[in-house]
Structures are given as C-alpha cells and as structure tokens.
Amino acid sequence: MFTGIVQGMAQVESCQADGRNMRLQIRFPQGIMLNQQLGASVAINGVCLTVAKMEADILTFDVIDTTLNLTNIGTLTPGTQVNFERAAKMGDEIGGHVMSGHIMxxxxxxxxxxxxxxxxxxxxxxxxxxxxxxxxxxxxxxxxxxxxxxxxxxxxxxxxxxxxxxxxxxxxxxxxxxxxxxxxxxxxxxxxxxxxxxxxxxxxxxxxx
The missing domain is CATH 2.40.30.20 (Elongation Factor Tu (Ef-tu); domain 3)
Known part of the structure; x- marks a missing residue:
C-alpha cells in the first residue's frame, strides 16, 4: 500500500532486457533506502515493484512484460528521473489517498x-x-x-x-x-x-x- 505522497526523485541506472521482461536498476538519493529489505515494495512512477537486489543506494527490480506494456516503465532509459515512494507502514499518516500501485x-x-x-x-x-x-x-x-x-x-x-x-x-x-x-x-x-x-x-x- 502507498499513500501517493512522493518521497522524491531517483535516477534510472540501467535497463536490461530479460527475455520479454526487464531488469531495472535505480539509484536512489543517498541513505533514503536504509533498512530496506529484499522482497519489499517500492512505487516507481506509481508502479508497485518488488526489490530483487540491493547494493548501497542502487536497487534492482524485475519488471514483467505486462507491466512494461501497460505503464511508462517500458519507456525508461538510463539517466531518466522517476518518482518513488516506499511502501507505507501501519500507523503512517495518509497524506494523500490509499493507492495500490496497480496502474490502469x-x-x-x-x-x-x-x-x-x-x-x-x-x-x-x-x-x-x-x-x-x-x-x-x-x-x-x-x-x-x-x-x-x-x-x-x-x-x-x-x-x-x-x-x-x-x-x-x-x-x-x-x-x-x-x-x-x-x-x-x-x-x-x-x-x-x-x-x-x-x-x-x-x-x-x-x-x-
């Protein structure tokens, strides 16, 4: 679950094709992803993605072909800036509105x-x-x-x-x-x-x- 309150901008590090899917690496502002966990959810341009790998401030996500076709994730290139939000925790203030990260x-x-x-x-x-x-x-x-x-x-x-x-x-x-x-x-x-x-x-x- 997300709140729609974007926490900042991150930069696409690399986009590598993996069959019909894509492996997406994103560099986040220094320290913003401290205590993040593998398997956690992060919204990238509003798309709920799962953390597959972590290396300092660079997180890796696997994006399936359906998501690439339905969203603008498939148009990203290295250097592109994206909006991000970490998943909300129980008790967090909902400053926007409840969002699932499922793009229509x-x-x-x-x-x-x-x-x-x-x-x-x-x-x-x-x-x-x-x-x-x-x-x-x-x-x-x-x-x-x-x-x-x-x-x-x-x-x-x-x-x-x-x-x-x-x-x-x-x-x-x-x-x-x-x-x-x-x-x-x-x-x-x-x-x-x-x-x-x-x-x-x-x-x-x-x-x-």
Whole structure:
C-alpha cells in the first residue's frame, strides 16, 4: 500500500532486457533506502515493484512484460528521473489517498502551462482499450506517476491538475513535456462505487448515456 505522497526523485541506472521482461536498476538519493529489505515494495512512477537486489543506494527490480506494456516503465532509459515512494507502514499518516500501485492505463501530456507560481498540466485520456474516463470527476482523486493529486478541471477526453511549488520540487512533473506518457491509477473506492452503481442500474434496466 502507498499513500501517493512522493518521497522524491531517483535516477534510472540501467535497463536490461530479460527475455520479454526487464531488469531495472535505480539509484536512489543517498541513505533514503536504509533498512530496506529484499522482497519489499517500492512505487516507481506509481508502479508497485518488488526489490530483487540491493547494493548501497542502487536497487534492482524485475519488471514483467505486462507491466512494461501497460505503464511508462517500458519507456525508461538510463539517466531518466522517476518518482518513488516506499511502501507505507501501519500507523503512517495518509497524506494523500490509499493507492495500490496497480496502474490502469497511461495518459499523455497535452498541455503544460505556467503562470508565475501557478503550474497546470493537462492530460489526454483517450486510450480506446481502457476507458478510465468514467472514474474521473472534477475535484476527484487521481494517481499520476505515483502522486496523489486532485483533478482541478476536466473535459470529455482530458483532465487537468494544478501543482504547488513543493510538488514540483519533489517530483518529476516539472520535467514533463507535451507527448510524455504518465501512469494513471484510479482511486479504489471511486472505482468500486462507480462499478457498483453501474451494475445496479443495469439490473434495473437503466442505461447510462
């Protein structure tokens, strides 16, 4: 389980193909992974990955082909910066919202707008294979590259978030440009509520537009 409060940025050290899978090495800020354990979970750009090897500040993860196809992990190259969060512990403050690290789809940066201290990112939500739009609401929660964010504006095929300077400092959002792919995770409670309502309405013969 994760909270969506990104703890900082790490750098991809290497990406090695392993059949259809990938062995991913990431260098973390000095000392941030002290007392980490093999088999522990770490969110990389919001994707829950398992620690397979540890060497000082470099951790190794094995990424299966399904994850590579579904997320932006497959696009990473050495030197790329990623968001990370260690798994939450019992009793930790949930400053964002509960996240599983299970990505639904990717969205594409459509527009980057900065006016003084105001920073806005607009994402196209237009994957025909995975319709995430029915789970997205104005002022609702969304997980983007592992960060718990609030949707500040929404259209038929896009969402927009507004970022404060502290979020830009701690995450890779300030590095994004138009066309970049970003991982999207839907809030589990929202997903369960929407699916339940749709199922009940269908049973009653009510079809939503």
């Amino acid at each position: 789809t990717t969205v594409t940066v459509r527009q980057v707008e900065q006016v003084k201290e105001s920073y806005h990112l607009r994402f196209a939500v237009d994957n025909p294979e995975v319709d995430a739009r029915r789970y997205l609401f104005d002022k609702g929660y969304v997980g983007l590259n592992g960060a718990s964010l609030t949707i500040s504006d929404i259209g038929d095929d896009w969402i927009e978030v507004s970022l404060i300077p502290e979020t830009l400092r701690l995450t890779t959002f300030g590095l994004l440009k138009e066309g970049d792919k970003v991982n999207l995770e839907i809030d589990a409670h929202t997903q369960a509520t929407v699916d339940t309502v749709e199922r009940v309405l269908k049973q009653r013969g009510i079809v939503l537009p």
